[in-house]
Amino acid sequence: MQVAQIIVDVPTRQTNNAYSYSIPDHLVDQIEPGMRVQVPFGNRKITGFVVGISDESSYDGKLKPIASLVDLSPVINPELLDLASWLADQTYSFQISCLQTMLPGGMRTKNKKKLIAQNSQVIDQFPEIFHGQQEIDYNRQQYDNATLSKILAGQKNGDIQVEYDLTNHARPIMLKAYQGNLNAKQVDEVRQTVRKNAVGQLKLLSLIKQQPDTVFLVSDLASKGITSSTLKNAEAKGWVVAKLKRHIRNPFMRPAKKSQPLQLNADQQAAVSSIDEAIAAQKDQVFLLEGVTGSGKTEVYLQSIAHALSLGRTALMLVPEITLTPQIVGRIRSRFGDQVAMLHSAMSSGERYDEWQRINTGKAKVVVGVRSAIFAPLQNIGLIIMDEEHDSSYKQADNPRYQTRDVAKWRAAYNHCPVVLGSATPSLESRARAMKGVYELLSLPHRINRQALPHVSIIDMKIEMAKHHEALSTQLKDAIQVRLDKHEQIILLLNRRGYSAFLMCRDCGYVPRCPNCDISLTMHKDTHTLNCHYCGHTEPIPTVCPQCHSKRIGFYGMGSQQLEEQVKNLFPTARVLRMDVDTTRKKGAHEAIIDQFGAHKADILLGTQMIAKGLDFPEVTLVGVLNADSALQFPDFRSSERTFELLTQVSGRSGRADKSGEVIIQTFNPDHYAIRLAKTQDYEKFYATEMRIRHDGKYPPYYFTVKLTGNSASENQTVSEMFGILNFLKKQLSSNAIILGPTPKVITRINNQYYYQIIIKYRKEPNLKAALDDILVQSQKKQRRGIQIAIDNEPLDFM
Ligand SMILES: Nc1ncnc2c1ncn2[C@@H]1O[C@H](COP(=O)(O)OP(=O)(O)OP(=O)(O)O)[C@@H](O)[C@H]1O
Ligand SMILES: [Zn+2]
């Protein structure tokens, strides 16, 4: 008897191990690991992933059989199956969530499938499946075992294609097409019978003689002057057979121009050589490529990828937020063309599915994507790159709470290939590992062509505000005017965090707050509402103060919209572009803004964090930061690092080509070390200073950390559960472990749930893993009582 091990779709601790089911006879040798099936569970049927198959007869025959197939071929390959079980263990999450995370969105949920006959013979051969049609909905209930076996066999030999039906726009698009059905000799014979003026027929015949294996789209043939009536006739005469050709949606908005590798400078060459060596030696070495802004890191990535491809291997490149970096994608596409597949959140689920298919079938050799692309089913990986490795988007905030860097290293070990972590401002963790020799440090200390880093000045806004109440300091205004006169470009950054507009009564100080959360509501001018960013609560903007009935209720703070108005008033002739969540909601809007600015159709680009990284515009010679410190206000050990990173990254946008650059940073904390060191863009000094602080405060990278968060509808219950956990941990861990809390989270109440947390800091705690697993098992039982516990291994922040 064959037995399948199955991870069922019931997210509990008990189901985190595979269950055994017997494989019914008609499915023996058809079921493979990585396929989804339906199985009986309790008194219902649920979906599960097959993770293993064994022949063991040690089962006593009481196993329940698999009920039916969900997939007709594996959707998770063997590597990713292994990865899922490791990931679940690492992140204290369920295997089922990890497996689901790996699938492109459209395939995760219940979805319909279609069976598509690949040619007309197949339709005739299986009337019981296709009923004379080319395409038919697959419904597992309607087939008997014999028919199902035929479908599976047809799929294996390529006669039948299975497509996921991702509802309306997302469904795979099949286009009508034809393929030649005559050999060269037959074509020549047939040609004799065709009239000289039957141009379409003659063209068709020469096409099928020249390209006997090509499947021609009807639309392509039409553009060659071959009409559909010609094709119908040709089909009737047996010259061609009708086919369907899958139309691959193209997520790249514009065709890429071809580009050639650049002549590397000595530092770039040294970096590329080290990486190439590791690729060739199949070594899972991790490199930290530390290069100042504008030092040409991207060219190092491109040439290393080219090397991996030349050895017949593939490459995976991750970027923080692909919508923010169309320039990088453009560069990769210009070098590698159609071998590139892209995966990011702004794509439709249909586009993502198409790209996933191209990767899964081995058609795409280079994958560029955001965090989740680390699970791309790419095989034979020769190189993994993480650009801007310090970026916080690489850590997933929800279950499974993974750090992409760790997954990258796992896949590198599996595929025997190197990982390149690139940044101008590496995370302290990565840099510390490079110092210890765990990673190999590669550095690009100079900008391309030895262009100087821009000159940075710091403006003390406390002094400015005493003089006037404007967002732009006198120095920044003057500097903008100088650039406008010289016809150069300007970037203005408004640090969004903590800078949205809120409503306040000028008489009594009343600020409208969310009824469900401990947070004030944010003004939204476009919808004329006050919104809560945590629970989605909205209410109309009041015209009188609900507390004192004063009419002097108005909004404070400044959003990018208000900044745009001010800038336009100050510089009426300047052409201004704004980039923020509101102006980039539409698909492609982001690229349109970047294109416009790149073509110098605007003088000033202003916006939120979106404009801080990755952009490479030679005409930009001034960067202004309006509120450098808004990130510093957060009570977190990483806020200095974040501030330094942001300022260094955005400063790096200035003076990248032959013109020298200038940066003006406005701040209320001119003496803070993160700001002072951003002025000199001195990463080394920042690293040394911050490491000392982390050492004294017992923070990462000196200590490992775990964050436990509990929430329930009752504050008392949350607190008492968390104290229970605290006592348990104290018993399990050594006296060297530091356990902080339980403390209320910065925003204690969200959506009427009360959140408390415990932080564990430790260096070596062999019992910790087991203790946390135990807490999870216990919390599963308590979940019924309304308390939820989440464990975040190596959290990004302590907030
Ligand atoms: N070897 C080279 N010769 C000439 N130009 C180069 C070379 N390498 C890179 N460049 C150019 O230098 C500019 C800066 O390079 P790139 O954008 O790769 O820097 P980066 O290190 O990724 O910067 P950032 O971290 O600021 O995004 C680009 O316009 C790129 O085309
Ligand atoms: Zn009031």
Ligand SMILES: [Zn+2]
């Ligand atoms: Zn709320």
